[in-house]
Amino acid sequence: MRVVALVSGGKDSTFNMMQCIAAGHNIVALANLVPHNKTEIDSYMYQSVGHEAIDLIAQAMELPIFKKLTFGVSKKKGKTYAPCENDEVEDLYALLQEIKNEIEFDAVSIGAILSDYQRVRVENVCIRLNLTPLAYLWQRNQGELLDEMIKCEVDAILIKVATLGLEPKKHLGRSLSLMQPHLTAMHEKYGLNVCGEGGEYETLTLDCPLFKSRLVVENSVFIMHQNDPIAPVGYLKFDKLALEVKLPVLDLESRLDGLPLKDSYGYVTESSDEETPFELSNEDQDGEVNNTVTSEAPLDLKLEIFQRENYGLSKEGWLWIGGIQSDIDDPGGALEDAITKLKLILEENDHTLEDICSIKLYISDMSLFSHLNKIYVKNFRHVNPATRACVQIPVKTPVIIEALSFKTSSPIQDGDGDSERNTMHVQTVSHWAPCNIGPYSQAIKIRDFIYLAGQIALIPGNMEMVPGGIKAQCKLVVRHIDRILRAMDAGINVRDVVQGICFVTHSSFINPARKHWESRTNNAIVEYVVVSGLPRGALIECHVWAHKHNNQFEYEERGKCVGKYSILLYRRVNYDNNISAIVCQVGSVDNVETLDEEAFFEALSYSIDKLKQGLENDSLCVFNLTIFYAASKLEDVSFLIEIVQKMSEKERLVYTFVPVVKLKNERLFLSICGIRNQ
Structure with missing residues (x-):
């Protein structure tokens, strides 16, 4: 330039x-x-x-x-x-x-x-x-x-x-x-x-x-x-x-x-005291991962899903919104319709688009991203917009949205806006982390929570994808998350991630991603799902949230069997029990090909019970559930949606069903990623 x-x-x-x-x-x-x-x-x-x-x-x-x-x-x-x-x-x-x-x-x-x-x-x-x-x-x-x-x-x-x-x-x-x-x-x-x-x-x-x-x-x-x-x-x-x-x-x-001036990639491979060296080892380069394969989604894999928008407002001011989609076939019209539904829910609860802190945007075709982004920009034009993750999933509806909004009750400070909300919206190209020249922020800190935008492995200095395949991309993604967290709060880093979703485009990428995540985090519960596409042709995108007092969260791992099905649940809960997060995986024990209603009901009930453990008599608890299901195993989830809707008559559930290509392993039918935040 x-x-x-x-x-x-x-x-x-x-x-x-x-x-x-x-x-x-x-x-x-x-x-x-x-x-x-x-x-x-x-x-x-x-x-x-x-x-x-x-x-x-x-x-x-x-x-x-x-x-x-x-x-x-x-x-x-x-x-x-x-x-x-x-x-x-x-x-x-x-x-x-x-x-x-x-x-x-x-x-x-x-x-x-x-x-x-x-x-x-x-x-x-x-x-x-x-x-x-x-x-x-x-x-x-x-x-x-x-x-x-x-x-x-x-x-x-x-x-x-x-x-x-x-x-x-x-x-x-x-x-x-x-x-x-x-x-x-x-x-x-x-x-x-x-x-x-x-x-x-x-x-x-x-x-x-x-x-x-x-x-x-x-x-x-x-x-x-x-x-x-x-x-x-x-x-x-x-x-x-x-x-x-x-x-x-x-x-x-x-x-x-002869001067030690480095180009943009040179600043990617640098290491510092708080980071592991970026350089790939021979094992990294010559391992079993096939870095030439970028996706394993069949081209004709497009599922129909019929879910209605739903929401829940917690007593602390957190508004969870899920299941927003549109019946309109035109992608642009579908996104406009979905955002209109989002605005109506916000208005009904005295929130606005400016109160949203995190959005997940699931689209059917990543080639439409530029077109859809222009529509998104028209609506999210304020100074510090929500963080955002965007992935492609095997679905017929052009777009599915889930969102989290927060409306503070604290007085506004002159010139500084919401005193409980701090946003990082860096739009400057640097060697630090990818800039956001667009309608989303890198991170939003509300009280002790930090919600990050989905991170892909862009070289910050030139905004190009890092070479080296999945292991290089994973290392750079984790570095981005670490640096953004440190910039938001000097006392927070990647080890304070509590929960996250790791989207990859091939199941062979899960193991190297998991190994690197586990080496850099402290009991974070991260689910790994295979999607059909990511922005800029990325192999991995991570969407996480962290907490300033992650060291005050307990880790729990539980499991049980229901007939021929296994239920494995990971849980994080803080000492005050006002925050609880789970990942609950439902799979087969004896290679069962279909998931029955009883197994799903048990998994759903188990997830809710663990989320509200210790607060069984609190009727104001809101439980947000993102339910990822394997498209190859569950083409029709209408019976699962009915079970969740019936459960919603007793519990305050917010839910979004998201079809994905595959889950963490071939045995899994679905995974429930949930959170309760008072």
Whole structure:
């Protein structure tokens, strides 16, 4: 892509440009917001100190520079942003709009590392201008990132300090390479951000491989901005800067040659302290899994299923909705009809589309995804939409929907929305995890629950499927889940997953997926089902939810036989018994080919009994059940639906029947994935 780089003169915006080039993009121009008074301003968005060097940086790169004055005024400081007149964000919008009128470009380079405040606002501007934000430093480990910058020959000096552990008169003007040991020590002692994220310090890049000439400071003035005895604030004002041509004169490719710059896949195979190495072993590569097979669903396998939408509202405000489908044959019309039914249920319970936190979308043909997604977008246009999983199943009806909504009773905080709800909707391309340039969020945290979007094995930096087959895809999917959870809450990771569904496109993928999941999680109950297709031709998609106090959940495994049938149940329940989750599998013992009513009734009753165990007299409990059944074994489930409907007269059941190609093994007829959440 053709990229315009937002530059402040500092190390982060500089190194992100290097990352853009390593990812195969082309920097075509620079852009800068200039402080209106030509001095330091307290902006939430832009670094202003060192602005005197911006024109020379453009000359050093031999690129055009576009600039605009800003007063650095922030009128909207909340977690979300909507266009606001005279806000400093609108200065950026105006600048990029002006550049679009002058040159052609597709993306914007941003040096953000941790600031959601900056990311959300740049994303807002980019989306309005149909541009792709590129922030390859996003969520990087700051110690590793700083070391990488130095090794990639980014020569920057400190030009502002404003934190405990840094002294203006002592540390201003020093290079990053000299300061690295001290910054690391201050991180360990005081918690300082090693890369200065958060304003602890700011830098000016004097040289890097992108520059044909080096910046030379000929005269600067030290300014003590705030003489605080604990965390004094001071900065350098540059009165005279010059350029010095670097010899020998080399082209960009030669200047970058030999540097440890990684492409997008290189950041997939990296490992860090909290992750197992990604590289595949010989056993992984030469195992029994046939990675050339992507699906085992017969082309003509399309079942009819007749179920009605149903719902249940818990006393805590959770609204479970299941079984939404349409009789309309046209896929687009069917989705419109299904969403209309969803809206009616929400309205009846005083909820809206904005209250939904999780949606599962089961469709009959993945080739229709783009068309269906356009219809979905028309309805889910709000800032932080629900998380979503989308899979293809062997069904005739074009779409089946199940959803979870939450309506808080807490007061709304000014500018921040629901105080019990926190959404991660990252739409910026990075090396962290796949961006969501679409109508769904990566994760939504409500109280101690985190609901994630379905994750497939996209390389974050280029949004392409990772090579290497099912084992590589599984490893990357689990890494995505881990990183998203850690970003949502520093105290949560993949080991806090309580329950999930692992969708695969071939039964031979189940075993490697199960082995990797079990090595990375802590008693998570995960069901594995074979579906007929996944987005982007993925081999695996995982849809999970986690809980902040997963260590307070008990694990239980129970089973029994009913005639020639086996019932195996896995259960997680927390100490307070206000959350219970189960996976109940029903299979044959003696190769019975059909499932009878008695066996299903026993499995259903057993599942409900285990979900409500300890709360038998609580009539307000709502039980949400997703019932996956093997299409090859159960073509007609109308008798099963009747049993569930009859059970609903006594219990508050929400249910969705979902046909799949196969279950975990050939003996299984169906699996009930259930949850009770007060």
